[in-house]
Amino acid sequence: MFDQPESFVTADGRTIGGVMMEMKNITLRFGGVVAIKDISFDIREGEIRAIIGPNGAGKSSMLNVISGFYNPQDGEVWYKGERRPSMKPFEVARQGIARTFQNIALFEGMSVLDNVMTGRLNHMNAGIMSQAFWYGKAQREETENREVVERVLDFLEIQHIRKTPVSRLPYGLKKRVELARALAADPKLLLLDEPMAGMNVEEKEDMSRFILDVNDEFGTTIALIEHDMSVVMDISDRVVVMDYGKKIGDGTPTDVRSNQAVIDAYLGVAHD
Amino acid sequence: MTATDSAELVSIPALLARNVREFGDKAAYREKEFGIWQSWTWSEAVEQIEALALGLLSLGANRGDHIAIAGRNRPYLYWSMLAAQSIGAVPVPIYQDAVGDEIAYVLDHCNARFIVAGDQEQVDKILDIRADLKNLEHIIYLDARGLRKYDHSILSQFHKLQDAGRAAKATLGPELVARQAGQNYDDICVMLYTSGTTGRPKGVVLSNRNVIETSKNSSQFDNLGPNEEVLAYLPMAWVGDYTFSMGQALWTGFCVNCPESPETMMTDLREIGPTYYFAPPRVFENQLTNVMIRMEDAGRLKQWMFHKSMAHAKTVGPALLSGLPVSFMDRVKYWLGDKFIYGPLKNTLGLSRVRVGYTAGEAIGPELFDFYRSLGINLKQLYGQTEATVYVTIQPDGEVRADTVGVPAPGVEVRIGDNGEIYYRSPGVFVEYYNNPESTASTKDKEGWVATGDAGFFEEDSGHLRIIDRAKDVGKMADGRLFAPKYVENKLKFFPNILEAVVFGNDREFCTAFINIDLNAVGNWAERNNIAYGGYQELSQHPEVLDMIQAHIEETNLSIADDSMLSGCQVNRFLVLHKELDADDGEMTRTRKVRRRIVEEKFSDLITGLYDGSERVATTTEVTYEDGRKGSISATLELRDAAIVAVQRMAAE
Numbered sequence: 001m002f003d004q005p006e007s008f009v010t011a012d013g014r015t016i017g018g019v020m021m022e023m024k025n026i027t028l029r030f031g032g033v034v035a036i037k038d039i040s041f042d043i044r045e046g047e048i049r050a051i052i053g054p055n056g057a058g059k060s061s062m063l064n065v066i067s068g069f070y071n072p073q074d075g076e077v078w079y080k081g082e083r084r085p086s087m088k089p090f091e092v093a094r095q096g097i098a099r100t101f102q103n104i105a106l107f108e109g110m111s112v113l114d115n116v117m118t119g120r121l122n123h124m125n126a127g128i129m130s131q132a133f134w135y136g137k138a139q140r141e142e143t144e145n146r147e148v149v150e151r152v153l154d155f156l157e158i159q160h161i162r163k164t165p166v167s168r169l170p171y172g173l174k175k176r177v178e179l180a181r182a183l184a185a186d187p188k189l190l191l192l193d194e195p196m197a198g199m200n201v202e203e204k205e206d207m208s209r210f211i212l213d214v215n216d217e218f219g220t221t222i223a224l225i226e227h228d229m230s231v232v233m234d235i236s237d238r239v240v241v242m243d244y245g246k247k248i249g250d251g252t253p254t255d256v257r258s259n260q261a262v263i264d265a266y267l268g269v270a271h272d
Numbered sequence: 273m274t275a276t277d278s279a280e281l282v283s284i285p286a287l288l289a290r291n292v293r294e295f296g297d298k299a300a301y302r303e304k305e306f307g308i309w310q311s312w313t314w315s316e317a318v319e320q321i322e323a324l325a326l327g328l329l330s331l332g333a334n335r336g337d338h339i340a341i342a343g344r345n346r347p348y349l350y351w352s353m354l355a356a357q358s359i360g361a362v363p364v365p366i367y368q369d370a371v372g373d374e375i376a377y378v379l380d381h382c383n384a385r386f387i388v389a390g391d392q393e394q395v396d397k398i399l400d401i402r403a404d405l406k407n408l409e410h411i412i413y414l415d416a417r418g419l420r421k422y423d424h425s426i427l428s429q430f431h432k433l434q435d436a437g438r439a440a441k442a443t444l445g446p447e448l449v450a451r452q453a454g455q456n457y458d459d460i461c462v463m464l465y466t467s468g469t470t471g472r473p474k475g476v477v478l479s480n481r482n483v484i485e486t487s488k489n490s491s492q493f494d495n496l497g498p499n500e501e502v503l504a505y506l507p508m509a510w511v512g513d514y515t516f517s518m519g520q521a522l523w524t525g526f527c528v529n530c531p532e533s534p535e536t537m538m539t540d541l542r543e544i545g546p547t548y549y550f551a552p553p554r555v556f557e558n559q560l561t562n563v564m565i566r567m568e569d570a571g572r573l574k575q576w577m578f579h580k581s582m583a584h585a586k587t588v589g590p591a592l593l594s595g596l597p598v599s600f601m602d603r604v605k606y607w608l609g610d611k612f613i614y615g616p617l618k619n620t621l622g623l624s625r626v627r628v629g630y631t632a633g634e635a636i637g638p639e640l641f642d643f644y645r646s647l648g649i650n651l652k653q654l655y656g657q658t659e660a661t662v663y664v665t666i667q668p669d670g671e672v673r674a675d676t677v678g679v680p681a682p683g684v685e686v687r688i689g690d691n692g693e694i695y696y697r698s699p700g701v702f703v704e705y706y707n708n709p710e711s712t713a714s715t716k717d718k719e720g721w722v723a724t725g726d727a728g729f730f731e732e733d734s735g736h737l738r739i740i741d742r743a744k745d746v747g748k749m750a751d752g753r754l755f756a757p758k759y760v761e762n763k764l765k766f767f768p769n770i771l772e773a774v775v776f777g778n779d780r781e782f783c784t785a786f787i788n789i790d791l792n793a794v795g796n797w798a799e800r801n802n803i804a805y806g807g808y809q810e811l812s813q814h815p816e817v818l819d820m821i822q823a824h825i826e827e828t829n830l831s832i833a834d835d836s837m838l839s840g841c842q843v844n845r846f847l848v849l850h851k852e853l854d855a856d857d858g859e860m861t862r863t864r865k866v867r868r869r870i871v872e873e874k875f876s877d878l879i880t881g882l883y884d885g886s887e888r889v890a891t892t893t894e895v896t897y898e899d900g901r902k903g904s905i906s907a908t909l910e911l912r913d914a915a916i917v918a919v920q921r922m923a924a925e
Contacts, residue, residue, distance in 0.1 A: 014421070150306035155417070160535030162307065213418050 007045075016237065017045030019078075020189060020221055021066065026075035028061055035061040036072065037245040043189070048215055049223045050232045052256075053242035054265055059225045060102060062242065063191050066223065067099050068092030094122050098187035100178040102194045102225075108167040112177050115166055116152060119184030120145040152184050155217070156210055172203040176210070183214060190214070192224035196231055204228065208235050229266075233257065241265065283455035283480050284357040287522040292318050295498055295525040301347035304532035304540055312347060314525065320348075322448065324355035324430070326437030329444045331386065331410055331428075335360035335451065338382040338463065342366045342375070342398075343390020345504040345530045348414050348430055350518065352388040353508075357461065360451045364463045364475070365509040367862040368394065369855070371900055374473075376401040378465050382475055382706060383407040388430070391415040395427070457481045462518075463706055464511050466658050475706030476511070476658045485699035486661040487519035489682040493666065494628045500526035500548040501625070505537050510863060511658040512632065516550055519661075541622030549626045552633040553640065554864060556651075558792075559621055560643055561768040565796045581613040582646070589614075589646030594670045614647045623649050630654050632662075633863060635739065635758060637766035638674035645672065653677050655739060659715065659722055660684070661700035665737045676736035686737065692727040693743045745868065747778035753840030755783070757868070760832060760841045767824045768793040772853050774871050775843065776879055782844040784882040786875065787821050788812075788852050794820075809907055812848045818912060821848055825914040833917035842916040845882045847889075849875075850907035856896045881911055 007017045021043040028036040036058045043049045051059045064070045065077065071086040078084065079095060098119070106115050123145060126138035134142075153159050156176055161169060166177060175195060182190055195211065196204045208231055214220050226232045232239060233253040241249035241256055243265040249256045256262055281287055291300070291314040300314040312320065333339065339356040341363055343349050353363035364382050366375060368390065375397055379387070385407055389395045395413050399422075402408060413419060414430045428436075437444070461480045465473040490496075504517040517528045526548070531540035538559075567578050588602045598606075618624045623644075629651040631641070636653065644651045650669065655677035656662040665686060667678035680686045684698035697720045704712045716722045727743040730736065740746055740756055747755040757775040764773040764785065771790040777783035789812050798805055798814070805811040829842040853859040859871050872879065874893070881889035892906040 147306060150308075154306055157533065159307070159532050160539070209418075216420055217417060 014046060014216065016047045019043070020045040020080060022078040023062075023065070024076040024078065026062075026065060026072045026077070028058075028065060028070055028072045035245055036065070036242075038075070039240075039242070039245075039247045040075075041240045041247065041250055043221060043223055044238075045221055046215070046219055047221060047237040048211070048235055049221075050236035050239045051223065051225045051242060052227075052229070052232055052239055053248075056244075057242040057265075058245040059242055060193055063099070063193050063223070063225055066189075067097060067191055093185065096186075096188035097191065098182040098185040098189075099191035100175070100182050100193060100195060102197065104171075104174045104178055106166045106174060106178060106181070109165060111163050111165055112158060112169070112180075113149065113153070113162050115177055116149045116180045116184050117145065119152075119181040120148060122185060123148075148186070149180075149184050152180050155213070156180050156183070172199050172206075175199070175203075175207065179207075179210065179214075183218075183220075187220060189221045189223065192222065192226075194225050194227060196226060196228055204231060211235060281484065281523075282457040283452075283459065284354060284461060284483075284522065285452035285455065287484070288314075288318050288321065288354065288358070289452075291522065291525045298498065298525065299527045300521075300525070301350065301528050301530070302544075303347050303530040304536070304543070307532075309529075309543070311527075317347070317351065320434065321351045321354045321358060323434035323437045324351060325358040325448055326440055326444050327412075327428075327433035327435075328355060328359055328361070328386065328437070329447055329451075330436055330440045331433075333359055333361050333386060336460070337361040337386065338364050338384045340364045340366055340379055340382070340384040340387040341508065342387065342394045343368050343414065343508075344534060345506075345508055345513070345517070346390065346414065347528070347530055349388060349390060349508060350504075350528065352412075352430075353462070353518065358452055359448065360455060360459070362460050362463050364465070365507075365514070366465065367507050367509045369507075370862060371856060371896070372397055372401050376404050378473060378475075379405050379408065382463060385409045386412065388412045389414070392418040395419060395422070455480065457484070460703065462514060464509060464514060464658055474708055474711055477703040477706050478661055478700075479703050482661045482700045482702060483515070483519045484523065485683065486515065486663055487523040489699075490515070490663055490666070491520050491524050493668075493682050494548075496520060496524045496526065496548060496628070498525035500524065500627075501544055501546045502526065502528055502548050502550075503537075503541055503544050503546045504528050504530050505534070505541075506550070506552070507862065511662055512550060512656075515662045516548075538622065542619070543622075545622060545625040547625050547627045549623065549629040551629075551631060552863070553631055553636040554634070556631060556636065556640055556644060557765070557768075560640060561790060561793050563617065563621070564768050565793060568796070568800070578613060581609040582643075584609055585614060585646035585648075586642060589648060590642060590672075593645055593648060593650060594672060610648065618647055618649065623647075626650065628652070632656055634865065635762050636674065637762050639766050641674040654681070655737065656681075657722075657724060659702045660696060660698060661702070663698070663700060664694070664696045664724070667736075671734070671736070673734075673736065676731060676734070676738045678736055680737075687721070688729060689723070691743065692729065692740070692746075694724040694726050694728050694737070694739075695721045696724065697721045749777055749783070749840050750779055750781050751840070754838060755841060756838055757841075759838060760785070760828065760843065761866075763828045763831065764824065764843075769797070769820060770824060772866065774853075774866055774868065775841070776872070776882070777841065780883065783841050784879070785825065785843045785846040786871070786878070787825075787846055787848045789817060789821065789848060791852075808852060809850045809905065812850060813907065813910060815910075818848060818910060821846070822912055822914055826916075829914060829916050839917075843914055844916055845911060845913050847878060847882065847909050847911045849878075850891070850909060851893055851895060851905060854895075856898060857894070878909065881909075887911055 009015050019042045024040050026036055026039050053059050065072050068087045068089045076083055124141045126141050130136050130138040196207050212235055215222055239253055239256045241262045248261040249259040296315040297313050299311045300317045302309050302311040339361050341349050341352050356363040366378050389411055410426050412428050412430055412433055416429055457480050459480055461478050461483045463475045463477050465475050506513045521528050529544045531537045584605050588598050588606050591598050626649050629649055632654045652667040652672050654666040655664050663681035665678045666681040684696055686696045689695055701720055701722055725743050726739050727746050728737055728739040731738055741758045749755045755777045760775045761773040764770050769790055772788035774786040775783055791808055825843050825846055832842050833839050855862050860866055877891055878889055888908055890908045892904050894904045896902050
């Protein structure tokens with residue numbers, strides 16, 4: 001249940017609500033390898049929550065647990081006040097959770113528009129005949145959904161590549177298209193797996209602005225994994241730090257920055 | 273337009289009312305948004321304009337207030353100008369890409385009380401300098417994105433202000449009607465800041481008479497009617513855009529189309545297919561460069577067809593367009609070329625429907641100009657200035673040439689001063705420079721003649737004006753030969769690989785040049801030749817790139833040598849700059865004209881190197897990023913000699 005139901009307002013004027021998702025004592029094993037060891041943390045409504053940690057810390061595994069791709073052997077996932085049973089990713093998506101991937105997972109041969117349209121899949125339910133002959137409901141639905149998609153393209157400033165096949169785009173733009181697709185699903189919770197990996201400074205700044213704007217404009221809760229510490233510290237409200245599958249820190253960027261365990265993990269101290 | 277009708281059309285609100293009466297249901301504005309062309313008829317547009325005008329009244333805007341407008345071309349911002357004019361205030365469009373202190377100067381100089389800003393970027397720039405702007409009262413923004421958390425004590429959203437205006441219609445309506453009616457022909461219409469190749473920008477004050485007379489004359493000259501389509505994509509702060517997208521659009525009632533974003537301009541151009549088109553040479557150059565790059569990637573058959581057809585078009589196309597006699601067989605060949613090459617190419621360029629096209633702002637390379645003319649596009653040149661409400665001279669249909677700028681525009685008198693400087697007098701001549709009587713007096717004399725600062729002469733046989741260069745840039749070389757840098761630079765810039773060139777040689781023994789390569793064209797060439805590069809700087813110093821530029825310069829020298837008067841301007845030594853000249857660094861104006869003096873000062877070490885015979889020069893240059901931060905780049909540049917046509921040099925000696 002909601003442990004801390006009271007909402008509060010951040011220094012920059014955003015309202016952070018109660019707990020939206022809670023991970024309780026999650027443990028994830030792959031055979032003998034323990035990827036996540038007994039981790040608990042929560043994500044509050046409207047916040048930007050970062051998960052950081054060195055390579056192999058288990059960050060992506062954690063995101064995959066949230067998105068329902070992995071089912072943990074131990075522990076519970078609570079979403080909107082209910083315990084979530086083990087689910088297929090598409091069921092999770094229907095609950096309003098969308099994500100982007102560390103290694104871009106777009107349909108390379110399709111146009112940007114078509115790729116982003118796939119993000120609306122859960123909002124279309126016209127029958128197969130209607131779809132095939134494109135009349136009635138299918139036509140109406142496409143128009144409605146196209147409008148949503150166009151607003152997303154406008155928001156992320158990618159109108160100029162609307163008809164361009166994704167394979168022809170540079171890396172930075174592909175990342176933005178992926179964000180657009182996730183955003184088109186109109187998610188309550190957006191999971192971003194290293195949204196800024198491999199980007200140059202300017203692209204990172206753009207992406208940071210888009211993430212902040214998404215959070216601000218649509219009130220979307222965002223959980224992100226990121227390597228670039230300065231970016232994380234700038235844009236997130238709270239940070240979970242992982243190392244070797246364990247949680248070693250949790251708090252505001254300032255707290256985390258001064259946390260000795262975190263500093264050790266990043267600077268490299270001999271592990272027992 | 274009947275005579276009585278035009279006698280009443282003495283103000284912008286009067287023109288708007290006339291357009292609602294006569295073209296009420298016809299599209300007046302379009303903008304592509306969310307992938308669809310949204311459109312507004314004249315009636316709808318006027319409703320929007322009045323709502324905003326009422327909103328401005330509710331904020332307490334007075335007659336004569338300056339209302340600044342900053343943003344990309346959008347109907348809402350054109351309406352903002354019209355709303356300001358409806359309440360007797362003066363709109364001051366400012367360049368949207370200007371950096372903080374440039375905007376600060378303009379806003380402070382005109383004491384703007386209100387600003388209509390396009391988006392967060394513009395609002396941020398204004399808020400940064402807010403402390404310096406004592407008169408600023410309110411910012412009206414259009415795109416709310418990212419602005420939700422801002423302190424709204426001096427901020428209003430455009431549509432909310434309109435709603436407030438609509439709600440206050442009962443109380444403020446009579447005031448609006450009074451303000452609209454109480455305007456005459458000599459009231460101030462708009463204030464436009466000149467881009468200022470030298471010194472601080474000056475606020476050029478234009479009256480209703482200037483704008484309306486000029487729009488009337490120029491529309492008649494080219495038979496512009498209510499069914500024209502134009503694409504508004506050039507900066508709103510520029511007098512050309514004001515005249516084409518506001519003055520002429522209001523006068524004739526034609527439709528102004530705004531692109532979705534600057535990046536989609538070419539696609540939008542194709543979709544709209546304007547009938548009346550305006551672009552500075554740079555845009556035509558870019559288009560041509562893109563065509564050439566893509567042709568080089570085409571198959572051999574297509575390349576052969578393209579080059580064969582273009583060669584034919586070059587010989588007969590301009591003549592056909594000017595209505596000169598052309599043999600039957602050539603006509604047939606041209607017709608075929610049009611079916612297979614020219615037509616599709618024009619369609620790709622978005623220029624299929626262009627009935628009248630203009631280029632101005634800079635001299636256009638003859639080869640570039642002829643390329644478009646030979647496709648059958650009626651591209652013409654005009655010569656103008658902000659101070660003249662654009663028009664000084666203009667090329668009539670059938671009298672179009674690359675090397676002249678035409679005859680005096682309707683209503684304009686032109687004379688040449690003793691020093692070769694061009695003077696003009698016309699109904700479009702500006703009222704004054706705002707708060708700058710000295711500059712006004714030194715530019716405009718008591719009889720209304722305005723000095724252009726350009727040197728030129730009328731050709732005796734044709735009566736067309738020919739511009740040589742800026743009067744102050746035309747100089748003499750050490751041995752007394754004529755030095756006209758722009759003439760050489762324009763020749764160089766015709767090469768697709770050369771984006772920008774700056775030639776030096778005043779009071780010197782010989783001429784030298786800085787070159788900026790075109791990253792698109794040269795980058796594509798590098799890709800095809802498997803040359804790896806990390807960015808502009810690296811590519812610009814690649815030995816093969818230098819070889820290529822050297823070949824271009826030598827070819828140019830060859831053609832300059834033909835002109836006996838200017839043969840001294842051959843480029844003896846050159847270098848390729850390690851950075852692109854940029855307006856943010858002050859090296860160019862916002863309209864992308866090179867600021868020669870600043871370039872000379874900034875790169876004085878390189879110029880010294882060019883003249884003392886060094887083969888390499890190491891240099892560090894400060895650069896300003898788009899967000900205003902500063903950094904620096906260092907490079908070692910290779911200085912090269914270019915072959916010149918020696919005969920000419922001997923002849924001169």
